[in-house]
Each structure stands twice: as structure tokens, then as C-alpha cells.
Amino acid sequence: MKKEERIKELRELIEKYSYYYYTLNESLISDVEFDKLLKELEDLEKVNPQYSMFDSPTMQVGSSLKNTKFSKVTHKEKMLSLSNSYNIGEIEDFIKRVDKLLENRKKPSYVLEVKLDGLSISVTYKDGKLVQGVTRGDGVIGEDVTENILQIQSIPKFLKEKIDIEVRGEIVLPISKFQKINEKRLANGEEIFANPRNAASGTLRQLDPEIVKERGLDCYFYFVVGGEKYGIKTHREAFDFIEKIGLKTTGIDEVLTSVEEIDKRIEYWKDAREKLDYETDGMVLKVNEIEYWEVLGNTTKSPRWAIAYKFPAKQVSTKLLGITWQVGRTGKITPVAELEEVEVSGSRVKRASLHNFDEIVRKDIKIGDKVFIEKAAEIIPQVVKSIKELRTGEEQEVLAPTTCPICGTTLEKEEGLVDLKCPNPSCPAKVQGRFEYFVSRDGMNIIGLGQKIVERFLELGYLNDVTDIYRLSEHREEMEGLEKMGKKSVENLLNSIEESKQREYSKVLYSLGIPEVGKFMANLLADESGNIDRLLEMTRDELLMINGVGEKVADSIINFFASEENLEIIEKLKGFGLNFSGEKQSKVEKNVFEGKTFLVTGKLTKFTREGIKEEIEKFGGKNLSAVSKNLDYLIVGEKAGSKLKKAQEIGTIKIITEDEFFNIVSEKE
Structure with a gap:
């Protein structure tokens, strides 16, 4: 593709994504992907100035304000965006540029603050009374949302001092409120918000102020326009002044002087931000001394005295290539998304959970879709939503399986439940799943019996049920002759099996794989019962008297112990010396x-x-x-x-x- 054609394509893509993001409150790609496109366009325009245009996206800040429902207001002082960095090396480069521009002046200090993932707002007070609230818009012109910000409790109608002032901040939707809103929308059959930022932006642009009030937006301020006239000499002093006149700040404004300090604190906030009740997507570093701001100046879009450090993306977009149906130890059929590999939260991901078929239908997901994925609790990748606006018409509907993908048995669905299940007790996937669960770290913690080894031993007939693990010593010579095994690995495996007989009662109980009984519940039941015989004797009513045991768990325990096969396994495990009793700890x-x-x-x-x-x-x-x-x-x-x-x-x-x-x-x- 010719450079001129690529420049045109990039401009069209960026304008499209910007329109959806700022005007329709919809993210079609992740921030990282958007920044990459913008950087590519900037680089192409730099080496091909003949194709530069004054209205290029590289010259604009934020939204173009197309089709806005609110009146437009010109900012008295332009609201700039920040240039982004993604590693500490780029922060070092920023500090070197600042030092060079300040020449022989005294070295500056820096203020590190959290980068809120919300909607920028500029609020004007006259004689201490709120008179106007304007969004950033394109940086020059914003939307007048005064009526709506009057519904936000953290934006006071009157300041503590009767002054004329313009302050800027970020409107966010607290995570706790976001979760409740989505629960309510889900219950009402409405499409849920993808993230708090989109929800905050969509809420602030509601024509009905009552909706704004109901959703509970919040606001944190971080900037005083023309701070010098209020005696403010440093950015850090601005935070104190903002709080003094009755406005809210995050309280996170650390003064630092070296790259080492900055690196250390950024690393700290990567984890610590998870405790905050608002979304952050990075940190902002600003030169503390306001007198230096004019010396450093601005680019067309960004100040040279500030930079944003972006954390690894929690949510990114990629293509859904297909769906694999997995069978768990209980027979539950789980759809797994096969994806074009992408980096999310610092790791490479090419598979993600889709939970169940009903979830696929609810989210209207098709094979070939561009989808957003994120890591749930920073661990398990999951598909958040499909991006319908990018569909080409070639996408394929996902059909629910009717038979088990492993054993071919017709699937069942219990009344009132969403999961499809394989009812075949001998399904190879269920059998293998039970073994893997039994030997897992939270269970018997048998080192050396991984997925591949279990699968191999099942094929060779060494294992039929979990009790056979304690007979594996009978196959010592055969195992030593297997490829990639050898005497040492077999010895280690058998030692680990022997050691597992010393595991406490709660772990043995967990390992049995009783549905609804996880690690916490196994500890609770072991503590309350004292031994397996007492647990077997407990009635449903006695189980329900245990604090933390509900009807679903009680029924599952009763049903599990009603099985002769399960009772036989317990007796065999007792015979091998496993620990089925334990003293109650204080x-x-x-x-x-x-x-x-x-x-x-x-x-x-x-x-x-x-x-x-x-x-x-x-x-x-x-x-x-x-x-x-x-x-x-x-x-x-x-x-x-x-x-x-x-x-x-x-x-x-x-x-x-x-x-x-x-x-x-x-x-x-």
C-alpha cells in the first residue's frame, strides 16, 4: 500500500474510532491499539510532510463533537490531552527532555498522580457559586453539561470561599456503583456497560438529569486554571488549594525527584490501584514547579511538562477464530474462545472463557467477531463483548452442542440451570478431570501426576478410579520403562504419593470432588464434623445448621454420599491410610x-x-x-x-x- 493511501486509511480509522469513543461511548478497539494507529500516522506525517493536513487526527484532542445533543462552549484555556508512555525508559526520556529544555535552571521535582479512567470536566464558579460545567470535547470546544453535573454530590454547588475560579477534574463512575448498575441492567434484559468509563460518559450525556443522579457519578479535581493568581506556585500546592475551597481530590499526589523513586512508586501503584473504588489506567507525571510550565510549553495536543504512564491493558480487542467445547470433571460443557494471540495485562493470551452457551447468546457473539477480552481478577482471560460495529457479514452463528464432544453422549440440561452436561459417568474427560482435581495443589498435591501423565496412565490401564493412584507402585518397572519417565521421576512420584497420605482431613475431603464443595467449604466441613464418619451421618437439617452451608451445598453433600460408588472409594482410601479425621483447631x-x-x-x-x-x-x-x-x-x-x-x-x-x-x-x- 502506498504511503498516501495508508495515511488516508489511518485518518479514517482513527476518526471512526474517536467518534464511537467520544460521542457514542463505545470502544471499538483498546486504548493501546488506538495509540499504535495514532503513532503510525504521526510517524508517516513526519517523514511525508506533503500529506500533512491541519485537520488530521494528530492535530486534534478528543472528540470532534459531531451530533452532540448539548450546546457547545469554547474553553477559555485549551484542554490538552497527555502524551502516553508504556515503559520506564520513556519516562526517563521525558525527564531528559525536560532537563534539556530547562537548561541551567534548578532541577525540577515531579508530582505523580493516578490517571483516572473517566471523563474530563472543566467547572466554573462565580463568587463561589457553580455556574457552568463543560466537557473537554476536542480540547477547544466542549459540551455544556451543567444541569447534569449539578446532580453529582462530589461537585458542590457552592465553594467554601466566594471566588471566581475554573477547576478541572475527572468524572468517574465508582466500581461499586458500576457493578450494581450492570446487575440491574442484566436483570432488566438490557445490554450491560463494557466498563466504568463508558458508563460514566454515557451517564453524563443523558438528557434526563434524574438518571445522572440515580447512577451516582463521582468527581475528583486536579487542576486550577491560572493557579498563579491564587498564590499557587507548585502543582502540589494546587491540590491543597482545591481541597481548601471544598473540592475533592484523590489524595494521591506524591512529590518525587528521581527516576528511581518514580519507577518504584509506579510499580507500587500497579498493584495498589486495585484497592481503589475507581478505574485507573495509569499514572500521570507532572513537573511540580508551575513557573517551568511556560518555559517548557506545549505541542499542538499535549503539554511538554506532563506525561502519562499507561499500565498494561486490562481489556484489549482481538479476533474470535473459533470455539472449543471442553468437558469438566462434573460433565459441565464449557465453551472456550480460540483467539488471535494478543497481550493483555502483561501476558500473551490466545484462549479465553465464554462460561456457557447462554452467555454466548446474551452477548451475541459470533465466530469471526472482533471481541474485547480481559483478565477476570487479573488471572483468567474472558470474553467481555463482541464489537458488532466491525462485522463484515462473514461471521458465523455459534450453535449449541447436542452431544458430548468427547464421548458422543446426548447432553442434558437441568431445569432452571444454564449449563449443558454430559451424563455419562464413564466419559473419558470426566474421569480424567476427577484425577486432575484429586492430585491438584489444593487437594492431595501429588507432584508428578500432571495432565499428560494422568492421560497416559489412563490409556495404559494403570488408573480406573482415584484409589488406583495408591497402587501405582505395582507398576514401578513398567513406568520406569516409559519414554520420558525413568527411575528418578518414578521414585519421586511414588514418594509424593506416599507423602500425600499425611495430608489433613480437609484436603482429603476437598479431593473427593463433592460438587459445590471447594477449598473453603471443605475446611469448614472438616472443622465442623471432625471426621468423615460424623459427616456421613449428618442429616440435611444438621448440615444447614452449619454457618456458611446453604441448601444447594447441603443437597449436593447428601446426594454425593448417597452414591454406593462414592462410599466404596472412601472406604478404599481409608484402607490406604488417608487421613479422614482431624482435631478442630481453635x-x-x-x-x-x-x-x-x-x-x-x-x-x-x-x-x-x-x-x-x-x-x-x-x-x-x-x-x-x-x-x-x-x-x-x-x-x-x-x-x-x-x-x-x-x-x-x-x-x-x-x-x-x-x-x-x-x-x-x-x-x-
């Missing part, structure tokens, strides 16, 4: 680490890595995956490296040795 003992977070680093001598994590959770603690201000304890083994150094730099994390941890838990055993 609440103090169980929760000695309640509310505390832990991370382990270095080589351990008294525990395995998984073993020490189990001990932490056993006593109420939580395991983290990285060093941050959220960490309470770092347990260090031999040759502890960068994690120890980082914890020491933070200074608030308690560092203990493996021996010290061992002594603590030994006293509580």
Missing part, C-alpha cells in the same frame, strides 16, 4: 496470620515452595506473587536476591528467615 490458631500477606524468596531447606505456601494459608495468611507496599512479610531462604533488596528499599516489610517462620508455625501446630 480460631486463634487457625487465624494467627489473618489479614497478613506473605512472599517467599530464596532456596528453602525445611519446606518445599508449595509446602510453605500451604502453611501460610493454613493459618489464615495470603500468598502474594511480587514485592509491593501491600506485602507484610518476606520469608527469605538461602541466596535471596532482588526481592529481598526491593523489600529493604520499601522499608515497611517485615523480613523473617525460614527458621523464624518455622518456629512460629511449630508453636501453633
Whole structure:
């Protein structure tokens, strides 16, 4: 494609995506993808100035304000957007540019604040009374939404001081409110909002102010226009002034002086932002000294004294290539989206959950669609929505399966439930799923019996039900002769199987795979019953008397133990010496680490890595995956490296040795 044609194509795409984002409150692509297109256009225009145009998207800020329902207002001072960065190297480059432009002046300090993912607003007060609220729009002209912002409680109608002032901030929809709104829309059969930002923008543009009031928008302010005339000399002082006159800030405005400090705090907020009740998509770094702002100046779109650092995208768009139907240990049929590989929240993703067929219908998802995906709770990728506006007509409807994709049995659907299920108890997928569940970390934690090995042993006839795991020693010689096994791996596997006989009662109970009984419920039932025989004797009413056990769980337990096959497995496992009883622990003992977070680093001598994590959770603690201000304890083994150094730099994390941890838990055993 010729450069002129590509430039034209990019302009059309960017204008289309901008219109949907700013005017229709619909995201057709992720912010990262949009920024890439804009950067490509900027680069092409730079080396091909003959094709540059004054109305190019590279020269514009925000919305073009097409088809707006509100009256237009020209900003007295242009509302610029921020240039974006995606790694600390680009932050370093920004600071170097600032230093160069300030030449021999005193080095500046910087203010780091959260980048709210909402809708920019400029609010004007006359003699302390709110008189106008205007959206950013295209940076020069915005929409007058005064009537609607009067419905937002955090934007006061009167300031604490009778002054004339223009302040700027971000209107957001709190995550807690967003979830409730979507629950209500779902119950009413309405399409749910894709994210809080779209919901906030759509709400603020409602013609009925009562809807704005009902949804509970919030607003945080961060900028005073012409701050010098109020005696404000630094950006940090502006926050104090904003709060002094009765307006709300996030309270996150840290003054920093070095790249190292900035890097450390950005890393901290990557995790800490999850505790906030509003969406953030990055951090904003601004030169603190306002006198330098005029020296540094602006580009057409952005100030040279500020930059945004964008966190890895939580939500990105990609193409749905197909759907694979998986069969779980209970026979539940789950659709899995096969995707064009894409990066989301820092990892590569090419498969995502679609939960069930009803979810596919509700979200109107078709094969070939462009879809948004995100990581639920930062762990499991899932499809959020299809982007119908980008359909070409070649997309294919998704048809519900009628037979099990593994064994061919006709599927069933229980009345009142959404899941399709394979009823065949001998379905290979269900059998394998039960084994994988039994040996999992939260269950018997048998190292060496992974998915491929279980599948292989099933094919060879070594395994028929989970009790056969404890007979695998009978196949030692045969296993040693298998490809990629060998004597050492077989010995390790058999040792792990033997060790599993010492697992506590709650883990054995979990491993049985009773429907509705997960890790928490297994701990609760083990604690309340004391042993399996007492649990078997419990009636439905007795189970319901246990705090935390509902009707669905009670019925599932009764049904599970009504099966002769399940009872036979329990008896066999008893015969192999598994632990089906346990003393009830006191609440103090169980929760000695309640509310505390832990991370382990270095080589351990008294525990395995998984073993020490189990001990932490056993006593109420939580395991983290990285060093941050959220960490309470770092347990260090031999040759502890960068994690120890980082914890020491933070200074608030308690560092203990493996021996010290061992002594603590030994006293509580």
C-alpha cells in the first residue's frame, strides 16, 4: 500500500474510532491499539510532510463533537490531552527532555498522580457559586453539561470561599456503583456497560438529569486554571488549594525527584490501584514547579511538562477464530474462545472463557467477531463483548452442542440451570478431570501426576478410579520403562504419593470432588464434623445448621454420599491410610496470620515452595506473587536476591528467615 493511501486509511480509522469513543461511548478497539494507529500516522506525517493536513487526527484532542445533543462552549484555556508512555525508559526520556529544555535552571521535582479512567470536566464558579460545567470535547470546544453535573454530590454547588475560579477534574463512575448498575441492567434484559468509563460518559450525556443522579457519578479535581493568581506556585500546592475551597481530590499526589523513586512508586501503584473504588489506567507525571510550565510549553495536543504512564491493558480487542467445547470433571460443557494471540495485562493470551452457551447468546457473539477480552481478577482471560460495529457479514452463528464432544453422549440440561452436561459417568474427560482435581495443589498435591501423565496412565490401564493412584507402585518397572519417565521421576512420584497420605482431613475431603464443595467449604466441613464418619451421618437439617452451608451445598453433600460408588472409594482410601479425621483447631490458631500477606524468596531447606505456601494459608495468611507496599512479610531462604533488596528499599516489610517462620508455625501446630 502506498504511503498516501495508508495515511488516508489511518485518518479514517482513527476518526471512526474517536467518534464511537467520544460521542457514542463505545470502544471499538483498546486504548493501546488506538495509540499504535495514532503513532503510525504521526510517524508517516513526519517523514511525508506533503500529506500533512491541519485537520488530521494528530492535530486534534478528543472528540470532534459531531451530533452532540448539548450546546457547545469554547474553553477559555485549551484542554490538552497527555502524551502516553508504556515503559520506564520513556519516562526517563521525558525527564531528559525536560532537563534539556530547562537548561541551567534548578532541577525540577515531579508530582505523580493516578490517571483516572473517566471523563474530563472543566467547572466554573462565580463568587463561589457553580455556574457552568463543560466537557473537554476536542480540547477547544466542549459540551455544556451543567444541569447534569449539578446532580453529582462530589461537585458542590457552592465553594467554601466566594471566588471566581475554573477547576478541572475527572468524572468517574465508582466500581461499586458500576457493578450494581450492570446487575440491574442484566436483570432488566438490557445490554450491560463494557466498563466504568463508558458508563460514566454515557451517564453524563443523558438528557434526563434524574438518571445522572440515580447512577451516582463521582468527581475528583486536579487542576486550577491560572493557579498563579491564587498564590499557587507548585502543582502540589494546587491540590491543597482545591481541597481548601471544598473540592475533592484523590489524595494521591506524591512529590518525587528521581527516576528511581518514580519507577518504584509506579510499580507500587500497579498493584495498589486495585484497592481503589475507581478505574485507573495509569499514572500521570507532572513537573511540580508551575513557573517551568511556560518555559517548557506545549505541542499542538499535549503539554511538554506532563506525561502519562499507561499500565498494561486490562481489556484489549482481538479476533474470535473459533470455539472449543471442553468437558469438566462434573460433565459441565464449557465453551472456550480460540483467539488471535494478543497481550493483555502483561501476558500473551490466545484462549479465553465464554462460561456457557447462554452467555454466548446474551452477548451475541459470533465466530469471526472482533471481541474485547480481559483478565477476570487479573488471572483468567474472558470474553467481555463482541464489537458488532466491525462485522463484515462473514461471521458465523455459534450453535449449541447436542452431544458430548468427547464421548458422543446426548447432553442434558437441568431445569432452571444454564449449563449443558454430559451424563455419562464413564466419559473419558470426566474421569480424567476427577484425577486432575484429586492430585491438584489444593487437594492431595501429588507432584508428578500432571495432565499428560494422568492421560497416559489412563490409556495404559494403570488408573480406573482415584484409589488406583495408591497402587501405582505395582507398576514401578513398567513406568520406569516409559519414554520420558525413568527411575528418578518414578521414585519421586511414588514418594509424593506416599507423602500425600499425611495430608489433613480437609484436603482429603476437598479431593473427593463433592460438587459445590471447594477449598473453603471443605475446611469448614472438616472443622465442623471432625471426621468423615460424623459427616456421613449428618442429616440435611444438621448440615444447614452449619454457618456458611446453604441448601444447594447441603443437597449436593447428601446426594454425593448417597452414591454406593462414592462410599466404596472412601472406604478404599481409608484402607490406604488417608487421613479422614482431624482435631478442630481453635480460631486463634487457625487465624494467627489473618489479614497478613506473605512472599517467599530464596532456596528453602525445611519446606518445599508449595509446602510453605500451604502453611501460610493454613493459618489464615495470603500468598502474594511480587514485592509491593501491600506485602507484610518476606520469608527469605538461602541466596535471596532482588526481592529481598526491593523489600529493604520499601522499608515497611517485615523480613523473617525460614527458621523464624518455622518456629512460629511449630508453636501453633
